[in-house]
Amino acid sequence: MSNSFGPGGVGGNRSGLAVAGLSLGTALNPLNSSMIAVALVVLRADFGLDVATVTWVITAFYLTSAAGQPLMGRLADRFGPRRLFMLGMVLVAVTCALAPFAPNFAVLCVARAFMALGTATAYPSAIVMVGALARQGNVSSTRPLGRIQMANASAAAAGPVVGGVLVGLIGWQALFLINVPLTLAAMILVRQFAPADAHRERGRARELLRDSDIPGILAFVGALVLVMMALLNVAPGSRWWLLAGGVLLAGLFVWRELRFTPPFLDLRLLGRNRPLLLVYLGFALFNGVYYFAFFGLPQLLQEAGKYEPGVVGLLMLPLAAVSVVVTPAAVRAIDRFGVRRVLVSGVVLLIAASGMMWLLTASFAVALVLALTALLGLPYGVVSIASNQGLYLSTRPEERGVAAGIFQTCRYLGAITATVLIGIFYGSGVNQANWGLMVLVMLGLGAVVLLVSLAWRERR
Structure with missing residues (x-):
């Protein structure tokens, strides 16, 4: 029986099947965040909503995901990743079975x-279990991480296509119901084949509650939600008040964490862990560049290029397809050359792809668009898996849950920052001139990501 996570298949391999279950669970978050986009028009008609109101179905998911990931990571570290994964999948299954009757x-x-809260348990839990799975399968940690990354990229790409089919054949209700069999499959695989949790904190409920740093958690979540609401401008006219409230709560959070033992987020330790800080900074900036293209390019192709939405979806598919294909190659490269070299190479590809986007100021030819979206898929696959491995190497096993949660929050912060900047640049019109200005910003951010990546060193 094979112990490999490689392309030869996972068959009866326990570790491979466990990774398959975890990959399926982690894919639910990007799948549900992307396929809902095709249901907005139907939801507006069914519930009699305006354009601004219907976007709350997306905002609620993003805000909860961004705030919930670090919290779920903390719980995975304390009480066991497999247990938390199972609870999260149960929450998703029950919610999605009832949601169509809202x-x-x-x-x-x-x-x-x-x-969002249920799916937020999956990625931190998977990262905490990666070490045990790698040992069980007798492979390097990059192999299960690569599988998880491929599942996430595939889900994000397939979301609009799957969502379009489901909404067209059944209705928006199907976007919830499809999650029930997926969560059940993930639960069965993880329950049967993932290693049991090594330990679980025990004690009186009052003691566990006291040691959980509830005020610190609430301050962290509150600050994050308020800042994100300000960035998304979900309450027009109150943006600056929301931002001020978020900054105030962030200050209180720092004050609390520096004085409480054990803290929800050990800021002193984080301050000493320079590699982890650089991973967070680089990943947030990388996602800012990536989502500039991911969200900005479809609007450009529709408004300035006059392509139909369905055609635009097909034109964007090479991005995800290439990122999935390149991930296994990036995994092998990391095993051979190390994380830093692969990370830096991926960022150089990112800068090159960003620069090539300038060609769209002159032409919207189908062949050119397909080539550019495929080119952008290369750095996404390479940088994503290298950043995941950098996170893994930069943290101790007992810290990986909360570290992975914050890592995912960095993704959301980068994506939301990109959408805000896109709104600013496209404010005067979605045209090729403004796209050219956005390309300059992408190049500038890419240069900063390169500097951060060059500064990163594996934590010893």
Whole structure:
């Protein structure tokens, strides 16, 4: 029986099947964050909503995911990753079974928030289990990480296509119901084949509650939510008040964490862990560049290029397809050349791809667009897996859950920052001139990512 995570298949291999279950669970978050986009028009018609209101079904998911990831990571570190993964999948399955019967749009948004909270358990839990799975399969940690990365990229790419088919054949309700069999499959695989949790904190409920740093957690989540609401401008006219409140809560959070033992987030340790800080900074900036293209390019192709939405979806598919194909090659390169060299190479590819986007100021030819979206898929696959491995190497095993949660939050912060900047640049019109200005910003951010990547060293 094979012990490999390689392309030869996972068959009866326990570790491979466990990774398959974890990959399926982690894919639910990007899948549900992307396929809902095709249901917005149908939701507006069914519930009688305007354009601004219907976007709350997306905002609720993003806010809860970004705030919930670090919290779920903390719980995975304390009480066991497999246990937390199972609870998260149960929450998703129950929520998605009931959501189609939502009596109004507000309840539907609440259901989306619960979905986000449940799916937020998957990635931190998977990262905490990676070490045990790698030892069980007798492979390097890059192999299971690569599988998880491929599942996430594939889900994000397939989301709009799957969502379009489901909404067209059944309705928006199918976007929730499809999660029930997927979560059940993930639960069965992880329950049967993932290693049991090594330990679980025990004690009186009052003691566990006291040691959980509830005020620190609330301050962290509150600051993050307020800042993100300000960036998304979900309450027009109150953006600066939200931002001020977020900064105030962030200050209180820092004050609290420096004085409480054990803290939710050990800021002193984080301050001493320069590699981890650089991973976070580089990943957030990288996602800022990537989502500049991911969100900005489809609008450009529709408004300035006059392509139909369905055609635009097909034109964007090479991005995800190439990122999935390149991930196994990046995994092998990391094993051979090390994380830093692969990371730096990926960022150089990112800068090159960003620069090539300038060609769209002159032409929207189908062949050119397909080539450029495929080119952008290269750095996404390479930098994503290298950053994941950099995170893994930069943290101790007992810290990986909360570290992975914050890592995912960096992804959301980069994506949301990109959408805000896109709104600024496209404010005067979605045209090739403004796209050229956005390309300059992408190049500038890419240069900063390169400097951060060059400064990163594996933590000893």
